[in-house]
Amino acid sequence: MGxxxxxxLVGNYCAFLMATPTNYVDLxxxxxxxxxxLQRTLILLALKVSYFFDKIFRPAxxxxxxxxxDAKAVDLNKKxxxxxxxxxxxxxxxxxxxxxxxxxxxxLKELTYTLFLWQWFLFKKLNxxxxxxxxxxxxxxxxxxxxxxxxRKVNHTYLHINLDSTNLNDLKNRVKQExxxxxxxxxxxxxxxxxxxxxVDSFLAEHPExxxxxxDEDTQTLTGERKDPEFRFSWCIDRFYADDFLSHFCVYKTxxxxxxxGQYINPDEQVKxxxxxxxxxxxPNQNVRHLPSILFHRRSKTIRSEQYRGPEVALRKMxxxxxxQRLNLKATVDFSKQGIPRVKYAAPDEWPLVSxxxxxxxxxxxxxxxxxxxxxKTNYRNLExxxxxxxxxxxxxxxxxxxxxxxxxVKILKYPHAFNYSAINNLGVSAARGEVLxxxxxxxxxxxxxxxxxxxxxxxxxxxxIVGAKLYYKNNFIQHAGVGVGxxxxxxxxxxxxxxxxxxxxNQLQFTHTVGAVTGACMVLxxxxxxxxxxxxxxxxxxxxxxxxxxxxxxxxxxxxxxxPYAELYHLESATRPSDALxxxxxxxxxxxxxxxxxxxxxxxxxxxxxxxxxxxKFDCEGREL
Numbered sequence: 001m002g003x004x005x006x007x008x009l010v011g012n013y014c015a016f017l018m019a020t021p022t023n024y025v026d027l028x029x030x031x032x033x034x035x036x037x038l039q040r041t042l043i044l045l046a047l048k049v050s051y052f053f054d055k056i057f058r059p060a061x062x063x064x065x066x067x068x069x070d071a072k073a074v075d076l077n078k079k080x081x082x083x084x085x086x087x088x089x090x091x092x093x094x095x096x097x098x099x100x101x102x103x104x105x106x107x108l109k110e111l112t113y114t115l116f117l118w119q120w121f122l123f124k125k126l127n128x129x130x131x132x133x134x135x136x137x138x139x140x141x142x143x144x145x146x147x148x149x150x151x152r153k154v155n156h157t158y159l160h161i162n163l164d165s166t167n168l169n170d171l172k173n174r175v176k177q178e179x180x181x182x183x184x185x186x187x188x189x190x191x192x193x194x195x196x197x198x199x200v201d202s203f204l205a206e207h208p209e210x211x212x213x214x215x216d217e218d219t220q221t222l223t224g225e226r227k228d229p230e231f232r233f234s235w236c237i238d239r240f241y242a243d244d245f246l247s248h249f250c251v252y253k254t255x256x257x258x259x260x261x262g263q264y265i266n267p268d269e270q271v272k273x274x275x276x277x278x279x280x281x282x283x284p285n286q287n288v289r290h291l292p293s294i295l296f297h298r299r300s301k302t303i304r305s306e307q308y309r310g311p312e313v314a315l316r317k318m319x320x321x322x323x324x325q326r327l328n329l330k331a332t333v334d335f336s337k338q339g340i341p342r343v344k345y346a347a348p349d350e351w352p353l354v355s356x357x358x359x360x361x362x363x364x365x366x367x368x369x370x371x372x373x374x375x376x377k378t379n380y381r382n383l384e385x386x387x388x389x390x391x392x393x394x395x396x397x398x399x400x401x402x403x404x405x406x407x408x409x410v411k412i413l414k415y416p417h418a419f420n421y422s423a424i425n426n427l428g429v430s431a432a433r434g435e436v437l438x439x440x441x442x443x444x445x446x447x448x449x450x451x452x453x454x455x456x457x458x459x460x461x462x463x464x465x466i467v468g469a470k471l472y473y474k475n476n477f478i479q480h481a482g483v484g485v486g487x488x489x490x491x492x493x494x495x496x497x498x499x500x501x502x503x504x505x506x507n508q509l510q511f512t513h514t515v516g517a518v519t520g521a522c523m524v525l526x527x528x529x530x531x532x533x534x535x536x537x538x539x540x541x542x543x544x545x546x547x548x549x550x551x552x553x554x555x556x557x558x559x560x561x562x563x564x565p566y567a568e569l570y571h572l573e574s575a576t577r578p579s580d581a582l583x584x585x586x587x588x589x590x591x592x593x594x595x596x597x598x599x600x601x602x603x604x605x606x607x608x609x610x611x612x613x614x615x616x617x618k619f620d621c622e623g624r625e626l
Contacts, residue, residue, distance in 0.1 A: 005378035012045045027259040030338060055540075060557055067563075077115065100467075124437030126615055155201055158251075159178050159180035160184040160186065160192070163492045166270075166271055168264060169273065172262070181253070183252045184251050185252060186249050190299050193294050199291060200251060200291065210288075211253045211279075212246070213251040215290065215291040216232055216292060216294050217443055219300060222299070226297065229294065230245075231621075233513075233609055234609055238343070239511065241320065242340050244273060244316065247273055247275070247307075248298070249296045249304050252279065257400070260278050261278075273319040286356070308338060312339075320333045320341060331346060338507075351382045352382065353434035353436070354382065354437070354456060355432030355434030357388065357425055357428035357432065358370065358385065358428075358440050359388045359441045360387060362393065365414050367387070367400065367442050371404075372604075377449055379449045380456070383409065384409050385410045386410075386411045388414075388415055389401060390416075391415075411431060420542040421543050422535075422546045429535060435526065437527050438452060441522065441571065443573065447568040448566070448568040455524040456524060458524075458562050459525055463559060465560060465561060466551055467524045467564060467567075468480065468523055469518075469567035470564070470566075470569075471568075472570050473571070474570055477496070478493075478509070481482070482513075482517075482518060483551075484515075485516035485609065491516070491517060493519065495621070505621035515609055516610055520536075520546060522567075522569060529559070529597035530550075532557075533554055534553070541592050541596075543588065544592045548596070549596065549599070549600070555603075
């Protein structure tokens with residue numbers, strides 16, 4: 001059973017080993033001295049080589065998220081400095097190298113530390129020169145490691161099962177044989193982080209309703225090198241369909257796990273890919289929780305990527321199709337060339353009327369192109385177009401608007417006031433007849449003819465509030481792939497440094513998933529929902545962040561903001577909107593920033609849709625710098 005190690009037992013064990021060498025004091029001292037001198041020389045040589053490579057290859061950033069893992073207990077700066085100090089101790093490096101080469105068990109790591117203490121004791125007893133490294137170890141490192149052992153005293157019991165493959169019936173029998181509160185299920189090589197039990201136990205005490213728990217992870221090689229940190233996000237069923245991050249490592253409440261297996265009619269089914277799907281069918285979304293801390297060190301990154309290759313693709317496809325059948329969902333499963341699955345939901349029996357709202361001011365060529373794209377390059381036919389004109393004055397624009405008055409599916413509204421993006425859109429929505437709204441900028445160009453059908457289908461799904469699209473600059477770099485809330489200073493568009501052909505942070509540019517917010521330049525939602533939350537805030541957010549504010553109000557209702565890569569358009573970005581950097585706009589922009597900070601502080605400081613270990617300064621999903 002995965003209970004924690006008793007610090008008293010370890011202390012007694014250390015005392016025993018340290019006392020043992022006194023039996024050898026009476027032996028031939030000269031021979032022993034030569035032996036230990038040779039041993040010491042070899043160890044120090046190994047340490048120098050190890051430390052040399054460590055300095056070159058081990059990323060300094062690895063200590064940053066280690067520090068954040070213990071943020072609740074220790075001041076971050078002090079913790080970071082402590083970890084940097086440990087890095088300078090070559091014996092620590094050797095300890096982890098020995099540990100990684102021999103075994104992944106926690107007891108062996110503790111034995112390795114104890115052997116260092118024993119070695120130091122022998123040096124001292126035989127009157128050898130004291131090693132400064134060992135003195136530093138005793139003074140700085142050993143107390144921290146003992147503290148780690150003591151920190152593993154937890155209130156819950158854990159059964160850690162490491163299986164290569166097994167069926168559900170065998171798993172059930174194993175769980176019943178060793179009673180526990182929670183099962184830590186691992187498939188594949190790797191080890192728990194030092195903070196696993198402390199972090200998980202604290203989280204479960206605070207969230208006892210949790211039935212499925214997953215965390216962040218990274219890769220730790222046999223030599224102890226840590227790399228490829230994967231910082232995940234709050235639970236999203238669409239993300240999981242495309243990227244199975246539960247099958248190789250996950251924590252289940254034992255009573256819940258037994259119930260899931262017991263109710264399944266085919267207990268001989270394999271655990272991998274099937275168990276997580278069976279579990280999420282019975283767990284409410286709020287009981288599937290994410291702990292933003294490194295909980296697991298996989299031995300190789302291939303553990304995460306094998307699901308996209310060879311026979312694994314067929315196994316995943318079968319498991320997903322069975323899952324959809326059990327839920328009576330009308331959907332099919334397709335796979336990309338990269339092996340990433342797409343659950344494609346069936347279109348509604350009758351497509352609802354969509355009201356497309358387009359604010360404009362002059363720039364007639366942009367409007368012409370957009371309307372032509374809606375009429376001739378978009379497969380969705382049941383729509384109306386509402387153009388809201390904000391003080392256009394150019395002759396070509398006025399002539400074209402006059403022509404559009406005679407087009408049955410187009411309405412022209414006038415907003416004869418100062419530019420107010422929120423008020424302009426609210427006016428357009430007030431005239432809409434459609435069940436679904438598509439709020440579009442006039443500077444969009446359609447790429448995929450199925451874009452609107454894709455977005456409307458998602459907007460009609462239970463639990464989904466607003467849907468956003470994948471937008472590109474004309475040079476085919478990402479303009480919008482979801483909005484990260486809480487980044488520099490309020491929010492930014494994520495992945496703007498990625499090319500259209502790139503996959504993004506852990507492939508998330510290639511699949512549908514929940515995001516913190518989406519841009520108002522292209523969003524689809526139900527008209528009733530827009531009206532329920534009061535539309536855009538035209539008083540406090542006339543120009544900036546009104547789309548983020550709308551998304552957060554929708555999220556407050558318990559609905560998700562969804563982004564899909566299967567709705568693709570070009571976006572010239574604010575071709576008709578004044579820049580926030582202009583002197584005349586700076587004061588207004590500052591007020592809008594302060595309003596957002598005061599209203600949405602909770603999301604800005606810690607949005608579950610964006611991992612706290614990721615940067616708050618950039619839009620590239622890099623690891624956060626302390």
